[in-house]
Amino acid sequence: MKKKFVNLNTLEKGNSSQITRMNTEKAYIKISDYxxxxxxxxxxxxxxxxxxxxxxxxxxDISLKKILIEKYGNxxxxxxxxxxxxxxxxxAKNEITHKLLSQQFEExxxxxxxxxxxxxxxADKKGSIDALISEHPAKKGLMTVYRKGKESLTDYVVLExxxxxxxxxxxxxxxxxxxxxxxxxxxxxPVVCDELYxxxxxxLLSTLKHKFKLSKNELEERxxxxxxxxxxxxxxxxxxxxxxxxxxxxxxxxxxxxxxxxRKRK
Numbered sequence: 001m002k003k004k005f006v007n008l009n010t011l012e013k014g015n016s017s018q019i020t021r022m023n024t025e026k027a028y029i030k031i032s033d034y035x036x037x038x039x040x041x042x043x044x045x046x047x048x049x050x051x052x053x054x055x056x057x058x059x060x061d062i063s064l065k066k067i068l069i070e071k072y073g074n075x076x077x078x079x080x081x082x083x084x085x086x087x088x089x090x091x092a093k094n095e096i097t098h099k100l101l102s103q104q105f106e107e108x109x110x111x112x113x114x115x116x117x118x119x120x121x122x123a124d125k126k127g128s129i130d131a132l133i134s135e136h137p138a139k140k141g142l143m144t145v146y147r148k149g150k151e152s153l154t155d156y157v158v159l160e161x162x163x164x165x166x167x168x169x170x171x172x173x174x175x176x177x178x179x180x181x182x183x184x185x186x187x188x189x190p191v192v193c194d195e196l197y198x199x200x201x202x203x204l205l206s207t208l209k210h211k212f213k214l215s216k217n218e219l220e221e222r223x224x225x226x227x228x229x230x231x232x233x234x235x236x237x238x239x240x241x242x243x244x245x246x247x248x249x250x251x252x253x254x255x256x257x258x259x260x261x262x263r264k265r266k
Contacts, residue, residue: 031071036088036247041097041240043068043075044090046249049227053080053089065091079105082178087114087232088249097240104237105175111236114170114180115159115251117229117258118189119198122166125158129183133176142196143178145186152176154183162262165192169233180230192229202226203258208265225258 037044045064047053052063054077068075068091075091076098092098104110134149136142153173160167166189170180181197184190190198202223206212214221236246251259 031067036249039093041094042078042090042092042101043072044088044235044247046252047081047086047089047232048252049084049086049254052083053077064089078102079175081232082181082228082230084228085114085230085232086249086252086255087230088235088247089232090235090237090247100240101237108173109238111234111246112172112175112232113234114172115231115233115255116168116170116180116184117192117255118166118168118184119164119192120166120189121161121163122156122158122168122187122189125161127156129154129156129187131183131186133179133182143176143182145182150174150176152179152183154180160259160263160266162266165262167259167262181228193225194228205261208261224261225254227254229255229258231255 031045034045034048035043036046047064052061054065055061055063065075065077072093074093076093076095078090078092078098078101081087081089090101092101130153131145132147132149133143133152134146136144137146151174155171155173157169158166159169172179176182178196181191181194185194185197192198193200193202203225204221205224206221208224212221231251232249233251234246234248236244239245
């Protein structure tokens with residue numbers, strides 16, 4: 001059986017883990033390359049960074065849901081990931097599964113684990129961030145910690161401390177927009193390359209390697225990471241047969257390469 005190809009507006013050359021926002025190139029990806037689980041009830045995928053989960057209000061850019069509808073027909077949104085977050089996302093294929101999974105998310109019966117690289121060294125290596133989140137009163141599209149916001153709880157554990165950065169596991173118990181990013185900023189350690197809640201600066205290999213030199217064919221250095229350093233690692237839920245399921249999305253190539261360089265430096 002031939003693999004299903006779907007035309008995306010853009011795909012970053014040399015890095016299939018990240019979709020760029022440019023609209024000048026055309027590329028094809030194999031849906032099966034991103035598929036973690038495909039059953040009659042649901043499909044789980046390892047979403048690349050830069051690709052919308054569902055169509056935005058303008059509807060101009062391609063979205064993962066639109067791609068799936070092209071292949072499967074009916075597709076139901078259960079949850080979503082930020083555009084620049086990579087990792088595990090699940091869509092339902094029928095109304096019964098959609099209702100079941102959506103209810104589990106609403107009643108906080110799922111387990112959602114993320115991995116992220118944040119700026120700096122976190123003093124408390126394990127903790128909980130319990131801070132109310134609401135829409136920013138003045139800046140459209142931004143969220144902020146606010147005393148009249150909605151309950152928002154994030155647990156975290158520092159897995160590796162690289163001094164200039166920290167590799168952190170997050171578990172979110174609520175599902176607020178940009179929750180991890182807002183809470184990371186709140187404790188003074190925004191997610192790396194976060195244009196909304198951090199400095200948005202890419203990571204260059206020259207900042208990690210003291211004796212770094214450009215190759216003769218390069219006029220300027222290419223970033224080792226130039227996207228939000230946040231990945232949805234795993235999701236645990238109960239399927240339509242009453243069975244507990246835990247799905248996991250492997251780290252994409254760009255984050256693996258960055259961690260390798262940071263460990264060498266350490």
